[in-house]
Amino acid sequence: MAEPTSPKAQRESIRRLFAHARRTLAMVGEVDARLLSLLIAAQILDALSLVGMAWVGKQIIDAIVTAARDPARPVRAALFWVGVELAVVVARSLVAQLQTWAQIVLRSKLGLHVNTLILEKAAHVSYARFEDPEFMNAMAQARREASSRPLDLVNQALALLRHGITLVGYAGLVLSLGAWAVLIIIATALPPFFAEARHGRKTFAMQRARTMRNRRLFYLEAVLTTEQTVKEVKLFGLARWLRERYRDIHLGFHREEVTIAGSHARWAFGLGLLASLALYGAYATIAVRTVLGAITLGSMALYLTVLRDGQRTLQSALGAIARAYEDDLFMTNLFDFLGVPDDEPEGDDSFALEELASGPPRIELRDVTFRYPGSDRDALKNIDLVIEPGETLALVGRNGAGKTTLIKLLVGLYRPSTGQVLVDGLDVATMSAAELRRRIGVIFQDFARFQFSARDNVGVGWLPAREDEAAVGQAVADAGAGEIVTRLPQGLDTPLGRAFGGDDLSGGQWQRIALARAFMRKSRILVLDEPTAAMDAEAEHEIFQRFRDLKANRTALLITHRFSTVRMADRIVVFEGGRIVEQGTHADLLATDGRYARMFKLQAAGYLD
Incomplete structure (x- = not known):
């Protein structure tokens, strides 16, 4: 993916960022509006408290200096401001804990919501799309970090709100020093931002270009670790060959990351050095003015604090924009995937057994x-x-x-x-x-071996009757799977497959369960x-004798x-x-x-x- 370097592309990126931020905020509000409101209020309070603490710090120092110069003056004023700062610190700590709690709860709820949207989209597109590599890549990109990126983008938006309020407050505090102080804050924050924004674009482009290779990597992991393939891996001695292919892909990833990390380090150091020189030039100016008596020690402490924290806050704000841009690139993947047209409504199995009556x-x-x-x-x-x-x-x-x-x-x-x-x-x-x-009732040669209970493996053939003991039992009998079910430790409630510690079946036994699933659906067409x-030949003959008896009216x-x-x-x-x-x-x-x-x-x- 090319970096958006042209003015038009940059404007489009900004427009898309704001549009997706609004859409993501609406999504979070839909999940839990109260928690979102709590997070917004917490950000505002945090910003005001930071500005307040800087100003209170000045009052404490000036009160101490005044009391030290005039022993007749009580230290009550200094102690009062110390108490005010303590109250602000306690309030900030409480707000921080509320934020942490709200983030944990909201992240969990939002992760469920977003993953459900992805699964619903998968249910509403045609089977043909699942054989389209471009669609599968789009789904893989949407699923990657889908549970975290939406809240991350919202957090960046809220961080911008907090930093914006803080910077306005800081600007008000240092304007008495001169407009140059505000410009210093801006000038010292911009270089690191440019370095991080550049790094974010390159990182996303790298990850997007990796999508197909990532899928190959996951496939190789599955081949080396899953029951369906590990037998042949061992029998044919494929483990080393597969590990080498796996390692080659990883080494390619490593080389890309080293290249990007090196480039980022050089840019970050050079631009960061410029920012540091500007900041310490401002420090020197303030120190000289303090020595000359132009400003008080409290004002000096305030200005130094605001310049340092203002630079960090603006850096954080610009960093939040860069991270928001990176988050938005991932959200673009998600929204593009969710925007794929629904070309197949989700199935509804709520039809009646009388379907057969029409012949x-x-x-x-x-x-x-x-x-x-x-x-x-x-x-x-x-x-x-x-x-x-x-x-x-x-x-x-x-x-x-x-x-x-x-x-x-x-x-x-x-x-x-x-x-x-x-x-x-x-x-x-x-x-x-x-x-x-x-x-239609159908069983394909590559039928699914659901890692569910035996009852569910059969019952999903017709969901409305999944809990109907008689219907499930009849389908099992029609498929000649009665003896298989009888031998299972918990009968129909026995989990099948080894994925979750269930009982595994032979290929022929799984095939009978799949047949029972097809027979479960009282359909007019049987495929x-x-x-x-x-x-084996004997079992096959038995099945087709049953099939001839069961195909009446089909x-x-x-x-x-x-x-x-x-x-x-x-x-x-x-x-x-x-x-x-x-x-x-x-x-x-x-x-x-x-x-x-x-x-x-x-x-x-x-x-x-």
């Missing part, structure tokens, strides 16, 4: 062509296909032939590039995601994509490479290169002696040899 649907694909985003070839080409109500259709072909792509179009995960997908004469493109998916790939689509299963279908469609090359019954296709017959004979020969 199995008719499915039709009319001249459907589909190309994946970013691809230069069609995954499906000119597909015309009708699936009659109640029919079981098997899709066969090589991997990558287009079978799963067709399923994704049918269930609405993708929209055709051209052509139509119709269910009961209704174009899927005109239906809401919830309306379409309530009609099974390699539903028995992890099962239209079914089946993808499998096992021809013992395929032949149970009413009709078989053969895909090759994204096109339909054959279709018919098992007997018809064998008689044709085409592509299907060759695949069948090859598999049969493997069993006969």
Whole structure:
């Protein structure tokens, strides 16, 4: 990301900063307006107390000097001002503790709010976006520090309020010394600000450029540390090779950070030296005027304090602007991500079991062509296909032939590039995601292994019946998973998977749980994509016998490479290169002696040899 060096770009950055600061303040106010008001009040009180303490310090010194010169004068005045300063210090301490408490509470509530917004956005965009690297990068950038940056930006805005009030008060205190004193405060604070602002821009640009490499880094960590991949890492001896790739990325990060840190150190030292020379020149002037009797010792202490603290306060104010700019760069990522158009409403599973009463649907694909985003070839080409109500259709072909792509179009995960997908004469493109998916029960070959209880793993297939013991039990029985559940220590309430200390299952057992999830949804269309790939032949035969019994009043689509299963279908469609090359019954296709017959004979020969 280029630094905004042109005047127009700088004006745009300032405009965006103020706009995002207002939006972020509104977000924080929405989360907890009372805590935000408390923080604002605390900043104002803190600023006034700083100015007050500087002035009270002058009164204490002048009272002491007066009492020392005239023993007849009591020290009561000095003690009074000491008491006033003590009261201010105690009040500041109380306000600081209230601020700390409010910050902790608000940070927690705001973190939940922002992360919920991100998760809601993820739920309202289409599946296709999750296969778009640019979208995934945008989401990764939004999620990075999402729980802290909004409050950080608000804190910078509140710090500017506090510093602004303090500086106005300090300016009033030193104006009697001359306007040059105010200019010294400004002149000594600007150089460090320029150094920090430059560093903030370069740091953000570096982090933004790292997004893809960061994702690779996290992926390598996962490959080296998660159960799904660590077996092959050990068996193939990949650990050292993967660590080297991980180390190479980290070393690249290290080199970038060293370069930026070195540049920042040089700029900060040079500009800081200029600021120090100006400040100590002012100190010398004040010291000379005090010696000449032009100002009192109390005034000298006041001016020195205000010049020193004024410089620090203005530096802090400018630093807050620089940090606010950096925070705003991250908030830009967040707001840009939240601004991605919702192209898919969140699903609603509150439909009735009577959905089946309308009977199995008719499915039709009319001249459907589909190309994946970013691809230069069609995954499906000119597909015309009708699936009659109640029919079981098997899709066969090589991997990558287009079978799963067709399923994704049918269930609405993708929209055709051209052509139509119709269910009961209704174009899927005109239906809401919830309306379409309530009609469909599906299990993909890469099904989810939710690290939830067995009940939840099945029940999420139809959330309204998740607590319905009879419905969950029936789905488990339909999938032939009853024995699996019976053997679990806590039955359906047993946590599954090792992520949180639950019971892990074999691949075939997980597949039965996923089947139960698909059967849980009393839908009119049943889609099974390699539903028995992890099962032995006997278990597969049992499942498909159950499937034949359960498919009444449903239209079914089946993808499998096992021809013992395929032949149970009413009709078989053969895909090759994204096109339909054959279709018919098992007997018809064998008689044709085409592509299907060759695949069948090859598999049969493997069993006969």
